[in-house]
Amino acid sequence: MSSWHQPVMAREVLDFLDPRNAGFFLDGTVGGGGHTRAILEACSDCRVLAVDRDPEALAEARDALAPFRARVRFLAGRFDRAPRDPEVRDRGLDGALLDLGVSSYQLDADARGFTFRPGAPLDMRMEADGRDALTLLAEASEEELARIFRDYGEEPRARRLAREIIKRRTSGGVCTSDDLVAALAVSLGRAPSQQDKARIFQAVRIAVNEEMEALEAGLPAIRDVMNAGGVLVVIAYHSLEDRAVKNAFREWSRTCVCPPESPVCTCRGEPLGETLTRKVVRPSQEEVARNPRARSALLRAWRRAA
Ligand SMILES: C[S@@+](CC[C@H](N)C(=O)[O-])C[C@H]1O[C@@H](n2cnc3c(N)ncnc32)[C@H](O)[C@@H]1O
Known part of the structure; x- marks a missing residue:
């Protein structure tokens, strides 16, 4: 396992995404490439668009995923811009993952200025x-x-x-x-x-890094390019991020979105999809023992209506 970053809840991510052949997936936070690798290994004929706003992360992912280069394309930038990618617009997404926050590498590289270890600079920019x-x-x-x-x-x-x-x-x-x-x-x-x-x-x-702004913009933008039955998985490490994800998934899963004072339903009356995680999913004790940085992870998943 790479010391750059260990993918968190990789088994659970695969269970929800259920990658199939001919599928097209977005990894909006490719980092060291652990989740993308797991997706590509799960199906021999699926493809991944791998996005990261950090050029060092993209370079690492490109190296780590070299054996899969025919089935992965790398894109630098924020994940909320990925839905504008021409291939995403043409094909739609069969699944998407956002594994928010920073990688172990970013935290551990003092020069990147994320750490509170003594004598470190204050930078913290992902870009x-x-x-x-x-x-x-x-x-x-x-x-x-x-x-x-x-x-x-x-x-x-x-x-x-x-x-x-x-x-x-x-x-x-x-x-x-x-x-x-x-x-x-x-x-x-x-x-x-x-x-x-x-x-x-x-x-x-x-x-x-305006992380909340990227998340608030990214969730609906990615939802709108999901194909029928496609699943969006988000792993958050902060209660505020998790609340934004939970509220978005709940809102998109409502049957009627008319204001409560409306006498009759005038909205579409159809939920956009369903929340697959009634309760937030946390890593197992074994995973936290193996990878203590997984301890604050909070996973939620939502499926676009068929
Ligand atoms: C927790 S790490 C992802 C680790 C990855 N899943 C793996 O298995 O190695 C988060 C990554 O997302 C990137 N990132 C954070 N916010 C982003 C955003 N809004 N758009 C694109 N990348 C982002 C960070 O630069 C970092 O590389």
């Missing part, structure tokens, strides 16, 4: 362009910072942390992982635990 974490922490208003820490980090002292970051701008700013951890320590009034650090760094990462 080469855009506002990095350093710039966000140097330029965002107190309101924006407080919202990021509250909404994405579920930090009860979000406002205090935002204020501490603004205060530090007059004395050198927040330039490294140590500076952000030090600001967090002041706002908490104690040494932050590993979990405290992980929550706050994850919150900044979600904001830097």
Whole structure:
């Protein structure tokens, strides 16, 4: 198994996607290519469009999936743009996977600036362009910072942390992982635990990469290019992402979407599909023991109506 990234809940993903020959699948977050490989191995005549916004991930996936090169095509960019791809528009998708968040490689490569390990830079961009974490922490208003820490980090002292970051701008700013951890320590009034650090760094990462925006745009766009019977599987690692997925799947599975005050049903009256996961699916204990980074994974699946 590659140390770049171990695919999470690969068995469950295959059970839901049920890849068949002649099928065309989207892996919107190919990372190290583990899930794409599993799909390609499950059927000898299916194809995958493998997308990632991180050029280093795409290069790794291209290498790892070289034996399958005739059946996989790589596309750089955000998954919410994949539905505009001409082949996707022509053929439609027989299944799609979004395995959200970051890969082990991104977290482990200090130079990428995702980590709270001491002395690391603050970057956190999955793509080469855009506002990095350093710039966000140097330029965002107190309101924006407080919202990021509250909404994405579920930090009860979000406002205090935002204020501490603004205060530090007059004395050198927040330039490294140590500076952000030090600001967090002041706002908490104690040494932050590993979990405290992980929550706050994850919150900044979600904001830097506009991850919620990509998910909110991507879900309906991908739904609209799914063929009848095609399944969309999403693995989230954050409660906010999981809530967005759960609400979208519930909304698309409703029979009637008229406003409650409507006296008669004037909508299509047909659900767009069905949610296949009544309850969120979590990794087994064995998987978490083998791969501790799987522990926060939350999987949901939805099938387009036939
Ligand atoms: C958890 S990893 C995926 C791992 C992959 N399933 C595997 O088996 O190796 C998430 C990957 O998705 C990419 N990513 C995150 N958000 C994305 C988005 N909105 N569009 C495209 N790629 C994204 C990240 O760069 C990262 O490589």
